[in-house]
Amino acid sequence: MVERANKPKPPTLSSTPGLPPQATVTFSDDNSRVIAELPTGESVTVLLYGATVISWKDAQGDEKLWLSEAAKLDGSRAVRGGIPVVFPVFGTAPTHPQTKDLPQHGFARTSRWEFLGKSTSESQTGSAANGPAVKLDFGLSSAAPGLDPIAAARWPFKFNLIYSVTLTQTSLTTSIVVTNDDSAPFDCQVLMHTYLRVKDITAVQVQGLADASYIDKVDGGARKTQSAAEVTITGETDRVYTPAGDPGAGPVTVVEAGRPVYAVTRDNLSNVVVWNPWADKAQGIADFAPKDGFRNMICIEPGAVGAWQSLEAGDAFEGAQTITLLG
Template structure:
């Protein structure tokens, strides 16, 4: 594998060993932003701005040892994520572990990917590839190719582009749900608010996935939250009052959004999460859950998520793309 990796010559990309000798890729942007990606899980574990400040949360007790998934960063949930009980009728979903197996498989660097959308100048990226093993086919009997491009932009933005193709030769379609299970680093969860999801319907995982409508003008946190928001906008903002920082999530093809924080009691029951870690993390996950994706053989599904961190002074209290994202970041270019 390392011989294959050595073909990468871009000075902005480094292949090295991470915790417990696991292979990882480091992307460096010219102004100082960095991203670390473990091939185990195709997992982004670190995203730092030009000042070296960590923007993603990683558990103080994260376990970097297969087959345990890494707690924090951006786990890839495929072919299943937070599937409501009403969707368990899909037999190819119900037998899988809670968040699928992509996050605890070893991906490879894809040195010859099919064409992606044009890459903006000064962006640095790495292409990863996941195919099912024989063991995977026993628990989910479908052949696929999952291509993941992880891109660090000139302004420090982080983009994940996913392309999943059905490569079954038996003519069978397959169905899946999906999420970028992003853990954001926040100063104090009690001082954070999420904008862009107000007035929307959601499924409450703490109440047997019953359906409700969000009533507040923004989402704030005083206790455990585990909700799946439906038919969400293409932009969501996370305002961190203490750090005077706003995270902006821009997403294409991912209609749902999971908002999760375990709070104190639940945190103590999670073995690979520190008792006080919940105070400094918030998961807002771009996802496809309510309406699973079905691909016929040969069909490909393409989605992406772009993350930015901007000063909160850019935000006027409303999710105005020009004010939250800046004039240079109005909309992502078309995915297809």
């Protein structure tokens, strides 16, 4: 773990003639989170517990992620909201021999990750090609002191995770590399449990999932096909979509009151979970607050969870999502 004495300090490059202003990266006073801010005002905050992104703000300071007011940020339990990292199992898998004894969504989100450093020289494309950017890297391995003790007891494989969070003026990218450092093969699943903030869930449409097959977890795991062009949320929704074609073929777009607000693109993540607890389910979730907060969030969760990713010794799996602000 990086000690406070070695915390990144605000760079002085902005005062050097000929060099543009640079992003600043700092630690919180209690050393629990990393905060990055672009010179144009955009910011991202990552809690070392779970490497959970708990805030993403645009230049005007408007929050783009939903975080429960009752979320535990002290490392006592997984964070409700933001972008928790799901690994090595999505949900629970009572019939899978390697992960049957693990808690829901595995242990990556309940382990303390190490901050590996920053980079401000990420190459970009499109309208952000010449804009400022910052990339934060985090690591977790089977030998890490911050690993959830449940992992070592119930999933005794040697592994290494590198998780990167990249902030630009118009987007946030989260990517993960999973490496099998064991002599034996293991299976895993990966998902980025993204809670996007919206103003009114009843005015939201999710585009880009037409004709996709999905598992409806609210309807007992029934397999269905998305027949309507848009997904609308009118009650508890918990669906695991498998869009046809390559994951990078097209974005999943969140439209609110007729205006596109987010575009989520995927790299090597074949599934998209759409989740909203609605009123009754929210009432029963202890750390979901306010209880009517379901009106202001929608989870669009890219992942590789429709099947197991089987990694032989020395193999690696990579996946990423990019959330772009629209309008």
